[in-house]
Amino acid sequence: MITARWPRSDLGLVGALALAGVLAAAVLPDAIGVLRLLIAGPLVLALPGYALAGAMLQPSELRGPERAALSVALSVVVTIFSALLLDAFGVKLTLWPWIAILAVVTLAAAAVGMRRGHARALRRLNVGPRTGEIAILATAVVLIGAAAAIGFTPLSAPKGTDTTTALSILPTHPVQIAVKSDQTRATRYTVSVSVAGRTVRRYGPFTLAPGQSWTRLVPVAGKPAVVARLAVIGDAAASRSVYLGCWCTRVRSAAKS
């Protein structure tokens, strides 16, 4: 049997990391999510399972990869069943109930494991990379960074991409008419609005840059038929039209007005 004092044992480290995770979840804002994920994420994906495996099994029963696989699997198990339990008791799955269960399970299991003498002494890794190896690894990190930069950056559209402009109307008082240009270059438009068959407004020509929006409010009395037409200067085929025929669409309160 391997015994180790808690500050220098694997289960002691697990307990400390669990407390650090709780602290990170409490203190670090979402804005620095990557840092918080690095510190608190193991509380969901690794620590409860590691502690449970440590509580249930003697250190000699598991090899390293087996311990790793069990740690993740049992952590997922704890996360899933803690959620089912909370939901069954009508507790909302917000941060604190969840983190409380995960931390309690982790700390309790780590304590049981240490009490049973299952804690393993921490050892230094017997790996000392040389300069050449560090250079290789640094190159690999740069390559992965380059891959992420290329992969996560929006690039220019291929030739012949079918971009669009959207014209919309909302059945509100006043009526809201909007244009959103998702063309790849600045484009000129005109908009005309008619109420009960009579043209009451003409807008433009106006120019919208890629991604830019244009909105106007048109006051109307009652629920007359309202029609808006969009023309794209230099592209007659790209016209749009919207109308309120029945005023029967409900705009929900969560929508932006």
Added chain:
Amino acid sequence: MSLASLRTDADRTQPIDSEGGPAEVAAADAPERAIRPLCWVILSVAFGVVAIAVADALSRTGHGGGSVCFWIGIAAIIVPATVRMASTRPQAGERVAIVVLAGLALYAVKLLRDPFSFTYADELVHFHNLQAILATGQLFGGNPILPITPRYPGLETTAAALARVGGVSPFAAAVMLIATARAMLVVGLYVLYERVSGSPRVAGLGALVYAATPTYLFFSAQFSYESLALPLATVAVFAVIRWGTAPDIAARRRWEAIVLTIAAAVVVTHHVTAYALVVLLAAVCLLHWRLHGPRGAPWAMTVGIAALAGSWLAFAAGGTIGYLRPVVTTAFSKLVQTINGEAGTRILFANQGGVETTPRIEEGIAVIGILVLAVFLVVGTRVIWQRRWRANPLIVLFSGAGIAYFATLPLRLIPAAWESASRSGEFLFVGVGVTAALGMLFLLDRGRAWRAHLVAWGTALVIGSGIIAGWPSSLRLALPLRVSAGGHTLESPSYVAARWSGSMLGPGQRIAAEDSDARLLLDVAHQTALTGIAPDVDAMLTAKTLQPWRRLLANNRIALVETDSRRISQDIIAGYFFDVGPTPLFPAQAQSKFDLPNVDRLYDGGNIVIYGVRGLW
């Protein structure tokens, strides 16, 4: 009594060669020397990931050469890893590091294809469930597109916990979870194969060969319940082996508890994986009974897991049978029709509609890869037979799974059975991996050093074959979803329409739309999106007249209809992106039939139009 027949070479402390004897211990690198080759493998994998990123970038911007970069990247990830794995020198830790590296790098291929948001049909459905848990703090919400999915909340629950605790976006949490699941899968396979074969070399090669599963690169990497359930099930099977080889009753009880707990998580995560686990354990029991008598088989665990799966089915997920039944019955009836010559066969190496196809040269490579895999399997089965491992029910089952995998290949010619055959591959390949690895090792140890390279390229060929068979060539690389123009980022028209409906009309609207549009309305706009055939929204949207469908609108209280004149909007894999060049359209009447006086035409984006149709009820 323990399951003694599961005791193979599990407790060996030294690696074995293909003959089952201890390998030269001196051949293994000391830890301080082992890092150099591993560094080169890491560098090669990193280069492979960059090549894949460049391939996707070329594809997204409409340039050629993407496919070449893609295959260079795949080779850079697989070949050096396999060459090193085939060697006798790496220690177990290095082997595990290599399989995790390769597993995560191949997951990066999927991530780099869809770096901004999910675009696979199932993951959009599951992502809605995740968002619902985060929004309401409750499980078992509704899902109008795939109602059964919220009844299996394991995946979404874990992702929600990660998003809450880690303070990251739902998308980032989901990606992180699937990456972790992928690492768990490859490590789970490694420890399973190591316990079954007693050889770290077989374990490492087997875990690498598993990447040849046709669904591994893309389908199994999506944010879907099976992507988490299968890794959990793999670890559960490993724990069953440990139960079988436990030295005393107390240890056996502990392993039994571990198996049942993990299996319970599988049960609440994915139906088919849970049933596959029960079938596997039942087969182990029966085979053990046949070979060694009834005592010592995992009967109690099998019954326990079956009871858990049955209880969940009865009390929490009653709709599962109704969901799975049509898949099985349609596949069977189409199989019979095809055999009788009453129905045509499916185009191989194409998507479901046969629209997206694969170049001839790739088809040839796929066929050669399957033949190479068959050779590995035949040799591996022979090794199992000759080594008297035929007394071990699990390894016999794994070998049988290899044969079963080849038996399912003709089903890929049947349109309705194709999906079932493809999905079963993920489970059967657990057996294929270890059997093929045994065959590879046998061939390796009989040749000269250069054979390691031959086997490595053979493995790359087998994995390449799986990639080709699993996903049409034209959908393998990234398509334009977000583009940059004038310093702004533009989204595809489908996304723009979905965002408009969510932000301007508010969430929770009942809206009918084509299959791909409906998934975006569900996820991006949080609408109650209806699509598919129940109710028959697909037929309503493509019909030229509206009159027969007014009752459908009223009965389902459909307030909005989004029409999309592009035929590709029915494609749940390719329908979300910008169209490049001319795109086939539905007849104009399909859209214009809603242009009626008692309708609000609210949004006109060209091909996509949104109508308010309460006036038609």
